[in-house]
Amino acid sequence: MLRISKFLKFEVEVLVVRDSLNEGAVIFFHPEFAKKIGIKENDLVEVSKGDKVLRLRAKLSNFAPENGAYMPNNIFSSYFTENNFKKFKANVEIADGKESTVEEILDSL
């Protein structure tokens, strides 16, 4: 079935939080907000900011901001942060393929 949301791109404010239970290439959306922008649990999403792009696994959590998302503080979130280490704005769209890896980021060095 064709998913219209596959062709949409949204700007989202992402908080960076300590989340010792969930590490890796993941991004958490509030269930209501995810519904609004057409993202489902375990969708692969492309998160982009300027020329930086990562593919992350989308998860749903009631602890996420109501109109945004959060990422655990690790190299995937640090990839996007600038002067404010705790939040950034990025574009999010549904993607195909596999999650980005730490090695891909290190290779970009």
Place this chain on the structure above:
Amino acid sequence: MICTGCSCLCDDVEIRDGKILNACYRGYKVYSKLSENRARALVDRREVSVDDAIEKAVEILGQAKNPALYGFDTTTVEAQEVAVKIAEKLNAFIDDNSSFCLGEVVEAILKKDVPSTTLEDVRDQAYVIFYWGANPYSSAPRHMSKFTYYPRGMKRLKGYEDRFLVVVDVRRSETAKLAKKNAIFIKVESDDELVESFNLALEGKAGKYAKEVGTVITELKRSDFNAMFVGLGLKYGVRNLDGFFEMIRKINRVAKLYLIPSAFHSNMRGFNEVLFEKTGSINKFSFKEQRSDKLFAFTELLKRDEIDAVLLLGTDPLSSIPFEISKKIMRIKTVVVDPKMSLTAKIAKVVVPSAFSGFESSGTMVRSDGVRKRLEPIEEKEVNDLWILKKISEGL
């Protein structure tokens, strides 16, 4: 054993028959993965002996024109003291994670700009337990159960039923979800507006959060002992922390409110205290210029390409600081001392493998509230942070 998984430094963790008792999931994770991904002695990514790696580290630091030392928040006070001596010997910059973490809060407490207290006194006496921009569920999972909200204390015989919980956050975090009975959750869009609301309320005027602030001030006035724990959400939520500290002082004119940083690396406060005792500054210090400055923060030095070598101990900048800044580590000579093969170790010029402080080496650490704890490791490894730093110091 003292758990060094976070700055709570819980002193009741036991290892019995290979099982970890009393630890939270953070402490359990550190201990259960102790043997995984251990660092190896490397020079230019080739395996060498520990002595050769240290020799190369000495050569790099000794020849550097503008060296820096950074990290040290998960090691012991004794190792931190040697690190400061090395920085002095090299006329180097020295900094730790507190420059982008809760350093300003520790500094205000050390300079007695705001009142502070111990976690034991909070457990025994505190009525209002106030978390602002902090989510101990993730950062210090036993904080509320061992020290603050839940335990029974001398003046709080019914535990949390004898307390009032205040949570301030931009999202309904796990901690915020606990704010139900005898509690209030204040969801903010701007922390500055809440600070302003407190200031206005204390002058008898109404701000944006007048109703919520009124409730909190009424509860604070009910007791002569209340405690606030602040986290990174506050640090990055306000334009500057001076206005926040002024608010704390104003509140203290009408009700007693003690301030304690919520949680950070196991011995970040130890680093701040060691450097403060030596220099009068807690971080971002240049021994060449004999002063601290925001321009001397490790991230700022990297941004401006001002250093040519760095000694990193117990920190992984590639994971924790913005990538556009941390990637500049590739351009300088980097020495990593760490028990684990961290991401930064993978790109370092030299890696010196060390022991986990607290689990594999003894010494002293300072809890988030300033109480010193003597570590009781389950084994004592000879090659630990203190031993390595002493060797580097001797070599220089």
